[in-house]
Amino acid sequence: MTKYQQININNKFDKFSDYWSPRIIAEMNDYQFKLVKVQGEFVWHEHSDTDEVFIVIDGKLIIEFRDGRVELKPGEMFIVPKGIEHKPVAQHESKIMIIEPRGVINTGDAGGELTAGNDVWI
Amino acid sequence: MTKYQQININNKFDKFSDYWSPRIIAEMNDYQFKLVKVQGEFVWHEHSDTDEVFIVIDGKLIIEFRDGRVELKPGEMFIVPKGIEHKPVAQHESKIMIIEPRGVINTGDAGGELTAGNDVWI
Numbered sequence: 001m002t003k004y005q006q007i008n009i010n011n012k013f014d015k016f017s018d019y020w021s022p023r024i025i026a027e028m029n030d031y032q033f034k035l036v037k038v039q040g041e042f043v044w045h046e047h048s049d050t051d052e053v054f055i056v057i058d059g060k061l062i063i064e065f066r067d068g069r070v071e072l073k074p075g076e077m078f079i080v081p082k083g084i085e086h087k088p089v090a091q092h093e094s095k096i097m098i099i100e101p102r103g104v105i106n107t108g109d110a111g112g113e114l115t116a117g118n119d120v121w122i
Numbered sequence: 123m124t125k126y127q128q129i130n131i132n133n134k135f136d137k138f139s140d141y142w143s144p145r146i147i148a149e150m151n152d153y154q155f156k157l158v159k160v161q162g163e164f165v166w167h168e169h170s171d172t173d174e175v176f177i178v179i180d181g182k183l184i185i186e187f188r189d190g191r192v193e194l195k196p197g198e199m200f201i202v203p204k205g206i207e208h209k210p211v212a213q214h215e216s217k218i219m220i221i222e223p224r225g226v227i228n229t230g231d232a233g234g235e236l237t238a239g240n241d242v243w244i
Contacts (some may be wrong), residue, residue: 001189001190002187002189002190003190004185004190004191004192004200005192006192006194006198006199006200007198007199007200007202008197008198009197009198009199010197013133014235026175026199026201027173028172028173028174028175028201028221028222029172029204029223031153033175033199049147050150050151051150051151052131052150053148053150053155057197063126065124065126067123067124068124068125068126069123069126070126070127070128071128071147073130075130075131075132076128076129076130076131076146076180077128077129077131077152077155078126078128078129079148079149082151099150100150101151114223118144
């Protein structure tokens, strides 16, 4: 019998503690499922070539836009359209799942010190 | 100000009750996020062109393979590789999120009476 192994999202979150540094847990075709812990304010940035999915697993995530904002609680999701500037913010530590194509950089066009390695698996 | 609207996954599940009939709640590029309620046994089938993601929101999902199986609880996920025959099974009503490219038919190559419309939004 082949061993098929499920992925437990919360168990994966126990494996790291730093903020704004996505870890990859799975790939579907050329898309990746990433977990990230967030706290504080990220940088304004955009991804010119792709939409980006945020699903809140624990805590609360605010995504600010130049002309509005959205607040996500656990079990809520939002898809940031490609080319739209956004800034994720979390008042308290929160756990987020991100889904986007392989190779997307977390800071998009902005770069800077919060730019994380983009192919780190756990 | 633009109105940005989050998607609440559980609220979307309250909007339908039939089994094995996926509803679309969001699109990321050419991929779709679908919710489906399941109970009982689905049919053996495969998707020859794409991987398929299953995330359990509530209940329990068993995915049978010809040479094994995987059991998923809430907060667990599994990616069925393309071309691999599988049969989803749930003893009790369970709530599942599926992620796959736009246009994928739920019964894959198998067809039959459980084939659902493939672009039904809620």
